[in-house]
Amino acid sequence: QVHLEESGGGVVQPGKSLRLSCAAAGFTFSHYGMHWVRQAPGKGLEWLTYILYDGSEQFYADSVKGRFTMSRDDSTQTVVLQMQRLKTEDTAVYYCVRDGRPLLRSLDWLGTWGQGTKVTVSS
């Protein structure tokens, strides 16, 4: 059974950094691209970033390019979202999402979602 569990959320001051992790289980992790998506309070979904199954490339939304970095560690079946220079508008629930199908060289449909971790940026 596919399972994604995010962690690392919390309250952080503007300008600071935060590292989110997503632990994956129940599938061949090294075969799947992974996404991060966020949802601000009372707002819609916003796609943030994607990493290819082999880690060779990452893609970012314009809103976070240069501040957020996504990486993966196949040995621990984990993806990480490193967030820097945080702003109040980064306050949201952050979801880790697995691609729908394996071994693709570009984004696929967002197949399985974690339950999310909440990030609050506030002084």
Add this chain to the structure above:
Amino acid sequence: NFMLTQPPSVSESPGQTVTISCTASGGNIGRNYVQWYQQRPTSAPTTVIYEDNQRPSGVPNRFSGSIDYSSNSASLTISGLKTEDEADYYCQSYTDINQAVFGGGTKLTVL
């Protein structure tokens, strides 16, 4: 910039059929696949339609997706509405530079 626009809300009665639209601007809706996600209150989203009109395993055939190239839009149709279908629905597609794009979401109320 490629964008997807959805109506903020729709409502319909149990047993009836509802259609939610997703109109593309800044690009051709047919250039990349469209997906639809359901998000019930306090839950994470789940996929109900992928690749324009495909249903993941476990999604009932009351859910269907389509593309209208003439209006540059996609649609999600839910027939035989049930109260459990009450949720937010998001369409999603891609830009030509490997970015995913979501519509603003539509709140479905089943009266």
